[in-house]
Amino acid sequence: MPEPATPRRLLIVDPCDECHRLLPGLKSAGWAVRSSTLGAALEHPCDIGLLRLQASHLRHPDAVKDLIKRSNTEWIAVLSAEELRLQNVGDFVCEWFFDFHTLPFDVSRVQVTLGRAFGMARLRGKQTLPLEQPEHELLGESRPVRELRKLLGKLAPTESPVLIRGESGTGKELVARTLHRQSQRHNKPFIAINCGAIPEHLIQSELFGHEKGAFTGAHQRKVGRIEAANGGTLFLDEIGDLPLELQANLLRFLQEKHIERVGGSQPIAVDARVLAATHVDLEQAIERGRFREDLYYRLNVLQVVTAPLRERHGDLSMLAHHFSHFYSLETGRRPRSFSDNALAAMGRHEWPGNVRELANRVRRGLVLAEGRQIEAHDLGLQDLDDAQAPLGTLEDYKHRAERQALCDVLNRHSDNMSIAAKVLGVSRPTFYRLLHKHQIR
Incomplete structure (x- = not known):
């Protein structure tokens, strides 16, 4: 005999008499129904939520918003005709709820709405990654990402330098953090420095530190980034932007495993694994005399290449939904899905800024979206007209x-x-x- 279907879990929050009268029909339709107060609702996992929305909820909406955001499912509002006429109730319901019903219930319509909400909740669950995942987790199930995770698992336990290459926005720092997290040094410092973001006259002091009185304004001793990484991992982002003079100093550190602070004369031993990243062609920079060949070979012992978003087939929609949920907490708006036109526009876009661009566009879309879904124009992407729409033979x-x-x-x-x-x-x-x-x- 086939196994019985798993009951679909429905939670009714702050139920009314009309809600209780629904129970026999819901149970016979395969729903496992529980009820709860608003304050205790998060203690009861559910597939779908039904909330008896009242005027008090509208006066103090934060509790309702928090419930809907944290439960990560679809919610249906139940209102009386009087409450439906309250100011701003329409905007609030459209923003936060999958659908609504007015009392008295139309039982057949309730059944249809619950079924649709359950389907949408399951779809959302498949497309969304848990927000509890570490910020530096490499997300995606495309072949390039799966192969990258496998490679990092092999490289992380070693002590060798790693050169991380890839376009801007492809997650090179995430790769570095993953290597550190999976290494023997995971409980030691991870120190990152962007070699292209620090003024040239300050970068030597930032990397190597300085002694008190080493130059005008050096009122006290400063520990540099390399020394701060002792025992842990030093990540040099945009290594191709490092001035030639500093390249020589960095090479000396890699060879001798010690540094000298600016204005100091005593060598300081530093044990740090060095990871470097670049989006420029270092081989071409060597030919042009902008990068030292001996430093290149010191850094390029092991190599990782991050794939651009346009080559990560299948990851785009999943990442977009992940960012929708992630940034909903920041914007204070309910996570939104994406319309078919938005998904098609994203598929046609080249993503020169890669995952960083996707995150920023989704963040913008959450703020600008007026309907239930994020549209292409909310993302700053061109709508597809009927002639371009992805339909047909x-x-x-x-x-x-x-x-x-x-x-x-x-x-x-x-x-x-x-x-x-x-x-x-x-x-x-x-x-x-x-x-x-x-x-x-």
């Missing part, structure tokens, strides 16, 4: 892609049809035939 997709390719190449080479055809890899007659086919020019 495979031939429709091919037709749109072919036309887009023609438009793109014409934007760059409109003054030379031969070059335009060559870029597309077709003959000039074929190129003109395609222009005619798509009624371009």
Whole structure:
């Protein structure tokens, strides 16, 4: 015999007499129903919540908002006709609740709404990662991220320097923190310094520290970042921006394992594992005389490459939903899902700023969204019109892609049809035939 279906858990908060009269029908439909006060609601895990919304809740809404944010499920408001006429109740319900019902209940409509809410709650649960995960957790299930996590598990226990390469916004510092967290040094300091963000005249003092009186304004001894990392991990972000003079000093530290403070004469032993990151081509910088080759080989003992977001197929939607929940706590708004148009627009976007850009756009979308979902324009992305919408047959997709390719190449080479055809890899007659086919020019 097949196993019985797991009961769907419904929590009714601050129930009224009408709510109690719903119970027999709900139980026969497979709902496991419990009731609770608002203050104790978080003690009862549920799949769907039903809240008897009253005027007192609207006067002091923070408790309701906190419940909805922390329970991470869908909630349905129950109101009387009088409460529905209260000022701002419409905005509050639309902002925080999946749906609402007015008393007396239409039982069949309640059943349909609960079913829809349950489906949405399950979908949200699959798309959202727990907020309790560490801030430096590498999120995603795409092949590049899975391979990266596997590689970091091998590199973390070693003491060798690691060079982390990748575009801006791809999580190079997250990689460094993960290496530290999984290493034998995890309970020691993790010291990060952005070599491109510190003025050149201060960076030597920041890295190596200085003695009292070493220069004008040095009123007391300062411990540098390298010394502060003793026993732990030193992360040098944007190492390609380090001035050549400081590159020589850093090389000396890597070779001899000791430093001297500015204005000091005594060597100070420092035991720190060095991780470095860059988004620039260091090999090209070496050729141009901007980066020391001997330092490059000292830092590039082991190497990690972070993938751009456009290559992390399947992670985009999951990450967007994660940031929606994460930043909802900051903005004070309910986490929102994304409309089909928003998801399609995100899929078409190139994401030059990678995950950092995605996080910032979702943060913006939460603030600007007026409806139940975040739309493409809330994210600062272009809405797809009907001709571009991702619907239709495979031939429709091919037709749109072919036309887009023609438009793109014409934007760059409109003054030379031969070059335009060559870029597309077709003959000039074929190129003109395609222009005619798509009624371009």
